[in-house]
Amino acid sequence: MLKTSVLCGGTSGAKVVGGLYRNKIEVNAIVNTADDEYFLGLYVSPDFDSVIYSLAGIFDFKKNWGIVGDTFNAYEMLKTMKVEPYIMLGDRDLAVHIYRTYLLKSGLKLTDVFEKILKAFGLDVKVAPPSDSRLKTMIGLSSGEISFEEYYVKRIEDSIKYLRIDGSGHARASEKALEIIDESEILIVAPSNPLASIFPIISVKDLREKIKNFNGKRVAISPFKGGVTYKGPASKMMRDLGIGPEPRGIIKIYDGLIDYLIVDTNDYKENERIIEGVKIIPSDITINEDKDVIRLYNTILNL
Numbered sequence: 001m002l003k004t005s006v007l008c009g010g011t012s013g014a015k016v017v018g019g020l021y022r023n024k025i026e027v028n029a030i031v032n033t034a035d036d037e038y039f040l041g042l043y044v045s046p047d048f049d050s051v052i053y054s055l056a057g058i059f060d061f062k063k064n065w066g067i068v069g070d071t072f073n074a075y076e077m078l079k080t081m082k083v084e085p086y087i088m089l090g091d092r093d094l095a096v097h098i099y100r101t102y103l104l105k106s107g108l109k110l111t112d113v114f115e116k117i118l119k120a121f122g123l124d125v126k127v128a129p130p131s132d133s134r135l136k137t138m139i140g141l142s143s144g145e146i147s148f149e150e151y152y153v154k155r156i157e158d159s160i161k162y163l164r165i166d167g168s169g170h171a172r173a174s175e176k177a178l179e180i181i182d183e184s185e186i187l188i189v190a191p192s193n194p195l196a197s198i199f200p201i202i203s204v205k206d207l208r209e210k211i212k213n214f215n216g217k218r219v220a221i222s223p224f225k226g227g228v229t230y231k232g233p234a235s236k237m238m239r240d241l242g243i244g245p246e247p248r249g250i251i252k253i254y255d256g257l258i259d260y261l262i263v264d265t266n267d268y269k270e271n272e273r274i275i276e277g278v279k280i281i282p283s284d285i286t287i288n289e290d291k292d293v294i295r296l297y298n299t300i301l302n303l
Helices: 010-022 046-055 073-080 091-105 110-120 148-153 175-183 194-202 205-212 234-240 247-253 290-301
Strands: 004-008 027-031 037-039 042-044 136-141 144-147 162-166 186-189 217-221 260-264 278-283
Touching: 004 010, 004 175, 004 194, 010 027, 010 046, 010 194, 010 290, 027 046, 027 175, 042 091, 046 091, 046 110, 073 091, 091 110, 110 175, 136 148, 136 194, 144 148, 162 194, 175 205, 186 290, 194 205, 194 234, 194 247, 217 290, 247 260, 260 290, 278 290
Parallel strands: 004 027, 004 186, 186 217, 217 260, 260 278
Antiparallel strands: 037 042, 136 144, 136 162
């Protein structure tokens, strides 16, 4: 069995990692943490939680966030006190945030906190932050600068002027993330938002260098079909910034870090079988169930 690592964030990343894990693929993940936020004093890590809940089989894919069957008693009580966070926090979800915040305040670095939560869920898999330093995706709008998490949750429609990863200039890769890359034979970039989920990971300089020098297969899966995504603002964000939500735009963001790009069959062009040295592979990129993940994984194995 080939050891596989996945760079990911969001629902699509959770589907890929969870689908491989449930099918006994030896998979580990490096997960975006630049959406992490403090809400009412609690440290919330949306992409990490999505991956953890998917691995544990409890992620609510109908809502695309949170835990299946969760209740919202604490959230409703907060509303009665006129304190309403813009993210709905379920009661079981809240327990994870409380535990994570407690661990961080006790002095543990983020990598160790991830490991303790994985152990608490009984998961035998490595899930690492790109860095133990604080990363934060900031969105520039005509009205000012806000975090990506606020931009996304509030469904803000204003055009993006710029995007930057706060903290990436001095961040060092986590030892666990480098270890995951070193141990892997296949590196998959999940069909996550290239700007909001993947760019923060590859913006960490020494992690980017590690991926650049990776000796195995480096394969990205496009999140776009006909220039749009199944969910999320990725296509709008890329258009706002003058980057086409198409193969060439993805390759521009992942500059020098992938060898193959799997695209939707309808987006494949015979005259663009290779773009900037990256081989374009047509396939059905729909991911609804674990069998879809395995179908794509087999496509990768056959490259």
